[in-house]
Amino acid sequence: MTLRRRGIDWLLNAYAGLALVYLLVPIAVIVVFSFNNPIGRFNFIWQDFSLDAWKHPFAVQGVGDALKTSLEIAALSTVGATILGTLTALALVRYEFKGRAPVNFFIFIPLATPEVVLGAALLSQFLNLGTPQLGFATILIAHIMFNLSFVVITVRSRLIGFDRSLEEAAQDLGATPWETFRLVTLPLIMPGVISAALLAFALSIDDFVITNFNSGSTITFPLFIWGAARVAIPPQIYVIATMIFLFTVAVMILTVWQQRRAEKMAAVRPDDAEPPLGPPEPAFAQRAAA
Amino acid sequence: GTDEPAGSGQKASEQKPIAKGKIADSLYIANWPLYIDEKRQSLQDFQKKYGTKIKYVEEVNDNTEFFGKVRQQYSQGEAGGRDIHVVTDWMAARMIRLGFVQKLDHSAMPNVDQNLIERLKSPPFDPKRDFSVPWQSGLTGIIYRKDKVKREPKSVDDLFDPAYKGKVTMLTEMRDTVGVVAASMGADPEKASVDEFMKAIDKIGQASDSGQIRGFTGNEYTKDITKGDSWAIIGWSGDAVQLQADNPNIQFVLPETGGHLWTDNMQVPVGAPHAFTAEKYMDFVYQPEVQAVIAAYVNYICPVNGVKEVLAKEDPAIANNPLIFPDESFLKDTFIFRGLKPDEEQQLDNAFQKVIGA
Amino acid sequence: VTDLPAFRRPTNTVFQSYALFPHRSVEQNVAFGLQRQTVDRAEVRRRVAEELERVGLSGEAKRKPAQLSGGQQQRVALARALVNRPAVLLLDEPLGALDLKLRKQLQVELKRIQRDVGITFIYVTHDQEEALTMSDRIAVMNRGVVEQVADPETVYERPATTFVAGFIGVSNLMPGEVIAANGDGAQLRLDAGPTVRTPQSGGATSGERAHAVVRPEKLVLSPVGEGGDAGRPSVEGQVESSLYLGTATQMVVRLGDDTRMTVLVPNADAEARRDLPAAGDSARLSWSDENIHIVREGQAE
Amino acid sequence: VTDLPAFRRPTNTVFQSYALFPHRSVEQNVAFGLQRQTVDRAEVRRRVAEELERVGLSGEAKRKPAQLSGGQQQRVALARALVNRPAVLLLDEPLGALDLKLRKQLQVELKRIQRDVGITFIYVTHDQEEALTMSDRIAVMNRGVVEQVADPETVYERPATTFVAGFIGVSNLMPGEVIAANGDGAQLRLDAGPTVRTPQSGGATSGERAHAVVRPEKLVLSPVGEGGDAGRPSVEGQVESSLYLGTATQMVVRLGDDTRMTVLVPNADAEARRDLPAAGDSARLSWSDENIHIVREGQAE
């Protein structure tokens, strides 16, 4: 009996292990090939180990600018989307008002809309208006647009578990509504807001489809890769990818750590704790339930 | 200092050539990826000489894709800041037809008149090269892996050999693929009828459905052939030359029935802020010693006379490569795809797009 | 007051759930109120320290609420409210969330602190014993309506309504009809049989229905037959159950008209307990006039 | 038993937190156990209905737990366990989460049901009164060690250890030294002064330190001076505080050696209360021999 159980446990763990491997192999490949020393242009057959690519990651013309553009857009769109989204979430969770349900649904639609459609639609608008000229601005607009819903939903899930009596208490102690928000509400939903921001940043810096529609002559990192992929991906790109990867992992570990601390203190039920990049799970559950 | 942009939509004939002006301090060139030497020597030299900072953007991945991107602006007389774009013959033709590009002033481009090779002086779509100047030309033919195929493919028909099932790719550029296939079916793409092209498309379609053709590609075919995922394909001469350098097993052959000779042309879009400077740059790269650097890297057919001589000293291998400096005899096996009327183009495009599944 | 925004009112509240700010340390929690009213730094620090001293949490000043026990959290909530020296302090079931032993202990402490700071506490609770032991005056509310306001003893000994009688302590309500009522008392014919006299009329007028209330500990249980001292009013009934409470034994006696009466017999000495009637025996309940009280039907919610 | 997997054990548990399945209706919750033991459908339905009947939730059978009140949820948890007719039913603070009034009411119900089904209940609680009123036998645990197992009366009247004395009810522990001990009792010289005799020696040997325990309700309070009946042992002290509990008045008296003694004076009649000593007065506490009990130091945890 117990023997059989141990057998099952073992199988389960092994299976899970394999699943993890499946998730990690491609990344290993990328890291490995960033050290490759390819003959000619093509970097998908292992030749031999070399640090050249690491020594001059930005040797490839244009990749530096592309990356810079991507980072700028990611940063700006993250800030924009996070602010707008948090405000929206506050309104949705905190207030009973006419048309809340429809708004909730409206917020959800972009999530159920394929990226191609989002990009295409936005392009048709820009084309018809002719302005603004496709480029940095239009990409930024697009990114804030598709990040908004994600932010709203992530923050909302956090707000829902929020203990209102804390705000009553603050007011009882003489805090004005604004003070209440600044000193009590905001600090407590911060982990949610941070999760949202991280999610937004990740989505933005990674987006190809929507950007491709609205980029005009501006080239972001993914667009650059797309172009290069038609010819040859130099190892430098794998190097940069690896660097981005390592950087984000570091950030993640930090946030996970600080969120753990936050969760410990937070008045919200601990089961509201979400992985920092946690998906808008509750919202979807709610929508699915509606 | 910017030049007066010509009004858009004007009939090409009535257009006035670009007025003389002074050299601007910036220039925006839209070109294909990896279509210039890695150091971008010509750009730096140009800057040294004229103090013009050149914004060189590799934003053209595909003629139609690029056209879709810029159409709206161009039709409103906006160039989106571009001073030069590089597109293939038929797209260049469309740009001219739509009045999206400015008439060039040859008096400002002595080197072009002097060094442009004969075969390219008067293409059907722009007989006097009033609206386009070749950047590079190329041949569409068969690229294959010596070590994989059982015998050297001579004609396009060999690509339909069941032995190569799933190891054949063709190009998403309709004129390249349909052209060579139609030629292999006895048509002459210089003047073939739409029906003859449609027949070719049908043949390709069947091969695609049967799985004989692995897929249709843009530049990315170079990957597959190098990896050995494909064995015998329709591809471009320039790539073949470069690939050969890395892997001697890769060979290019011009089909007996004829390969496609195409050209990517520089044009100055209407509304280009620095049209005159653009002309200056075009002229600049038509100096053999400037062109040599580019040719040595991209390995397509070099449209500039005198480069061969320049390279003969430094790099005889390239100088003697018929794929880069073909003699007339070599070029007789080639055809230039005929200009299509809009409705014909629409019909063939749609048919072809269906076949390649997009 | 009610139409002032919360943050302007001269009152403070200790919330049912404490509502401590989880992201602020104990002292930051306590300081919150003062910081809102432009009190200078040093002053704030002084008063916070003093308040923590009072509730005996000086040691935990730097901790976060989550690191405190329930009782400690409660004290922080108290300190946070007290430090503002409000005119009135409202405590909404402040001990509701704590377990019995801790509750008892904090009750004592709360009383001490209240005497200490001399602020009026309004203390909301469901626990009758808490109400009786903690307060100077009790207001018993039923569905948002105040049914009686008085000192604990009055509320207990002379409940104004049947609800109050039932809510505070166990009530023995004997229904009956008023046959005579005047300034110095009333006469009530119980459905259970005997007619009883009560010290006050409680505003009852003869003829109307009313209840007689006697507290369980005021009832004396004696075997039937031996008349007891005939002077005392009494009723007879049958013992239904007997429950050992430690300090006392609680017996339920069913009267003729099926009213259940609860009797609390102190476990003063053992043999006294031994010869208590067992379940099933019939017994006599007697009381002294002064301990019976009349409650009018109408008032019964 | 412990090394059987949970699902083989002949016991069932009512969890502190009920642990009802939120996604299953009340009846599905109750049916869960039976369905696991391949009982046929009709049978399951019958027994579930019967059990819900017993706990008075037939009406709510189709509801989801979240739609029930705390008390109802508790009853579902009970039914879910009972329906399996386990040899033993373990209840872990089953009423801990409920408020006072509801708790009292469910205590009665639990007793009824237990008698009704006749299954052994093992009832974990922190509430001493609950323990006393509910159980036939009480096991008092301290840090995982059983300190006394006995019927409620014994546990209360004759606690085995100071912990038990303190845990169940208020304890009056008077320290002293055993001067004589034998089969029929012991003599203890209290630090407070007098020497007292106790009915049992509780295994104490002369010379050792020990405590004398008297329950608050067993103490009789009388003004100093008038000797009271000299026969009874007594100590003197000063009244420290007086707390009105309704059914009784609780007074704390400090003895010479600073031991605090709690006295519970039943509020039998009003004037008796009136002439109780006030805080500050000195008073005499007396008791009858049989009500004093000796607890040895050693046993004090």
Added chain:
Amino acid sequence: MPARLRKAALPYLLLLPGLGWLLLFFAIPLLYMAVESLKTGTIDTGFRLTWEFSNYTNALSDYSEQFVRSFEYAGLATAISLLIGYPLAYVIAFRGGRYRNALLLLVIVPFFVTYLIRTLSWETILSDSGIVVNTLQTVGIVSGDGRLLDTTVSVVAGITYNFLPFMILPLYASLERIDGRLLEAGYDLYGRRRDVFLRVTLPLSMPGVVAGVLLTFIPAAGDFINAELLGTPRQFMIGNVIQSRYLEVADYPTAAALSFLLMAFMLVLVVIWARIAGTEALLGTEGERR
């Protein structure tokens, strides 16, 4: 009084920026696209609005194949993700112990490598001469001249890989919330592990499943990158058609019509799914609220 008024207006003020943004750059663009979808004309002559509703019927008939394929692949990928993701999420949630967050991090890791690059990395892994194919060939699962790249297998594998985290995270979130005492109770009531899993754990994790399926299926069905890089026209999905119609052939009306059709299908599916799974999800969440 003005204060009251302000209070009433507040939620709308909070909503204004976010909602405005979505209206401006999501809703209105859809209108433009709607108009676009009813035009006729060619890229040269330009397009005129002629209320050409046949655009839709044509688009549907011409590209039914790609539509079907899209939902086929997306469905497959979703199902596989569920099969891979559930056990993994389960193990992390119930066996993860101290390492939970670390393991979770590993799950999210792929997010940190640019979408395009990790897809290209699969191209390397699955190439005809790669290890995977060779081993499968020697084992005989793949015929000697057979291949994985440029086949349905590679495309579905790519889609599955790219969206797997979207499945795992919500699953984990809902599993991790399950109150351990409920399982205890299950065992106490004679439940075997199988019973407890099927009757308690699984139902309680439904919200996660619902959310996961949505989060995976929606982007999968709209994706075209995987088909583009890991497949050939014979694997092309509707996304490929839309983007090439838009960006390459510049056949805006058809592209717009296709976009709307896709979006419509998507919303219908989502709503249906919500109806099916809704109740379950609702109860699951209800449970946690206690």
